[in-house]
Amino acid sequence: xxxxxxxxxxxxxxxxxxxxxxxxxxxxxxxxxxxxxxxxxxxxxxxxxxxxxxxxxxxxxxxxxxxxxxxxxxxxxxxxxxxxxxxxxxxxxxxxxxxxxxxxxxxxx
Numbered sequence: 680x681x682x683x684x685x686x687x688x689x690x691x692x693x694x695x696x697x698x699x700x701x702x703x704x705x706x707x708x709x710x711x712x713x714x715x716x717x718x719x720x721x722x723x724x725x726x727x728x729x730x731x732x733x734x735x736x737x738x739x740x741x742x743x744x745x746x747x748x749x750x751x752x753x754x755x756x757x758x759x760x761x762x763x764x765x766x767x768x769x770x771x772x773x774x775x776x777x778x779x780x781x782x783x784x785x786x787x788x
Contacts, residue, residue, distance in 0.1 A: 703728045746774040
């Protein structure tokens, strides 16, 4: 798992240092990149009060799994890239860019 919060995590909902209401994890809002938006109530920051991996929806986990398979040449729809939905291809590009960003930020090669 990549990311600043969960890089040493043993697995979903098994936090080593579980955040709580009294001791939340605070991070920059990923929606507005710290500029302030409706999701963060204009603060540019969000508080995480439970396992960060538990926030990710089942659909998002499935998408990441499909993106990893697609990267290895196994698209979810028969055929090549032109047979895939534009949204899927764009989503894969987003996932791949995020993985590369965190690899570089964390010094993982």
